[in-house]
Amino acid sequence: MIVGAGLAGAKAAETLRAEGFDGRIVLIGRENERPYERPPLSKEVLLGKKDDDSVYVHEAGWYAEHDVELREGVEAQALDLAERRVGLSDGSSVEYTRLLLAMGATPRRLRVPGANLEGVSTLRTRADSLALRARISGGGLRVAIVGGGWIGLEVAAAARTYGNEVTVLEAEATPLHVPLGPEVGALFADLHRAHGVEIRCGEGLFALRGEGSVDHVTTSLGHEIPADLVLMGVGAVPEDSLARAAGLKCENGVLVDSSLRTDDPDVYAAGDVASAYHPLYRRHLRVEHWANALNAGPAAARSMLGQDVTYDRVPYFFSDQYDLGMEFSGYATPGAYDKVVFRGDPASGEYIAFWLSQGAVVAAMNANIWDVTDPLQSLIRSGKKVEESRLTDPAVPLADL
Numbered sequence: 001m002i003v004g005a006g007l008a009g010a011k012a013a014e015t016l017r018a019e020g021f022d023g024r025i026v027l028i029g030r031e032n033e034r035p036y037e038r039p040p041l042s043k044e045v046l047l048g049k050k051d052d053d054s055v056y057v058h059e060a061g062w063y064a065e066h067d068v069e070l071r072e073g074v075e076a077q078a079l080d081l082a083e084r085r086v087g088l089s090d091g092s093s094v095e096y097t098r099l100l101l102a103m104g105a106t107p108r109r110l111r112v113p114g115a116n117l118e119g120v121s122t123l124r125t126r127a128d129s130l131a132l133r134a135r136i137s138g139g140g141l142r143v144a145i146v147g148g149g150w151i152g153l154e155v156a157a158a159a160r161t162y163g164n165e166v167t168v169l170e171a172e173a174t175p176l177h178v179p180l181g182p183e184v185g186a187l188f189a190d191l192h193r194a195h196g197v198e199i200r201c202g203e204g205l206f207a208l209r210g211e212g213s214v215d216h217v218t219t220s221l222g223h224e225i226p227a228d229l230v231l232m233g234v235g236a237v238p239e240d241s242l243a244r245a246a247g248l249k250c251e252n253g254v255l256v257d258s259s260l261r262t263d264d265p266d267v268y269a270a271g272d273v274a275s276a277y278h279p280l281y282r283r284h285l286r287v288e289h290w291a292n293a294l295n296a297g298p299a300a301a302r303s304m305l306g307q308d309v310t311y312d313r314v315p316y317f318f319s320d321q322y323d324l325g326m327e328f329s330g331y332a333t334p335g336a337y338d339k340v341v342f343r344g345d346p347a348s349g350e351y352i353a354f355w356l357s358q359g360a361v362v363a364a365m366n367a368n369i370w371d372v373t374d375p376l377q378s379l380i381r382s383g384k385k386v387e388e389s390r391l392t393d394p395a396v397p398l399a400d401l
């Protein structure tokens with residue numbers, strides 16, 4: 001049984017069948033549609049560059065053809081570990097021999113005055129993306145984005161591209177402070193400013209104001225910013241309430257070991273909801289990235305089938321904003337590194353950033369430079385010390401580092 005019909009859940013079902021499992025597979029999804037991928041929702045779909053239906057993980061007929069019982073629009077509401085049973089919102093329940101929790105995450109909403117006004121939204125689902133596109137695609141609006149994280153910045157880029165006025169409020173000193181730190185975060189601030197976005201750092205949200213629908217944002221510094229539309233891009237919280245209520249160990253997500261197993265030997269977790277022990281970083285990490293759902297879903301499926309699995313992928317993320325395409329590998333939150341060095345001039349838009357900890361590369365980001373993920377991830381995985389002069393010298397092949 002798989003709870004959560006997102007990318008991790010769908011890929012787990014696919015792997016179970018690909019590995020020859022011929023028993024019953026039930027895939028429970030709260031949304032009223034089959035599993036889909038979310039990255040295009042803040043990029044190509046929001047920009048109208050990709051067909052709205054191109055996001056689905058499988059063709060509509062795939063589930064029946066592979067004998068996967070996909071139950072759309074049904075929520076798992078109770079988990080009884082002793083009885084091995086999951087109670088569903090339609091009043092039925094399903095017994096399992098192995099259970100995968102793949103419930104993803106849900107956008108955080110700041111509880112400030114006016115948070116429920118019309119025109120204040122978050123972006124997680126396909127429906128959210130289509131509704132946002134319908135509003136911003138005509139241009140001419142004043143769009144305020146709370147949070148300079150990945151989703152906030154991608155929406156800022158789309159809203160600007162459509163010709164809206166865009167302001168981003170970011171409480172930290174730079175956008176993307178938590179995933180990238182201030183050095184590279186500042187480059188993203190520059191990128192957006194160069195496209196006419198007002199990036200206000202060190203300034204959070206105090207309140208939203210308006211009669212029925214939002215018309216102003218009051219910032220933590222007391223500034224009033226006119227806004228026809230507000231997007232809250234302040235992170236997501238793991239959907240782990242089902243697991244918590246059942247008594248599974250949870251700490252910023254469902255805790256699993258490196259085989260993606262919870263403290264109940266028949267229950268596994270993968271994707272955004274899981275905080276998995278990472279052998280490379282020797283700590284639990286909750287990775288909220290597409291590639292993690294894509295790879296951890298299948299890894300969990302193999303683990304459920306009794307195979308010997310160690311899930312130790314280097315975290316990987318990608319983003320597209322305006323004409324910048326980038327990929328990021330590793331883990332580089334402030335405190336996890338001591339220095340950032342660059343190969344190539346960031347001002348040129350084509351560069352690789354390396355985050356170093358005691359001389360070893362712990363993370364790397366390639367901006368508008370492609371097909372380098374494998375050597376960068378090998379370097380991160382090796383943990384070896386590298387001379388800075390070699391990292392920054394474009395003449396030294398990445399594979400030789």
Ligand SMILES: Cc1cc2nc3c(=O)[nH]c(=O)nc-3n(C[C@H](O)[C@H](O)[C@H](O)COP(=O)(O)OP(=O)(O)OC[C@H]3O[C@@H](n4cnc5c(N)ncnc54)[C@H](O)[C@@H]3O)c2cc1C
Nearest residue numbers: 004006007008030038039076103104271272288289290293
């Ligand atoms: C707008 C957007 C853009 C993104 N862009 C990028 C990007 O550029 N690069 C990148 O690497 N990552 C990106 N991500 C992150 C990536 O999409 C996620 O990491 C990925 O979707 C996680 O997949 P998942 O299957 O774990 O969870 P989800 O996709 O969240 O799927 C979980 C599903 O389970 C359902 N569910 C929850 N609880 C229950 C329950 N009790 N019963 C039944 N169903 C339940 C949820 O409704 C949901 O449909 C983006 C995310 C968003 C929202």
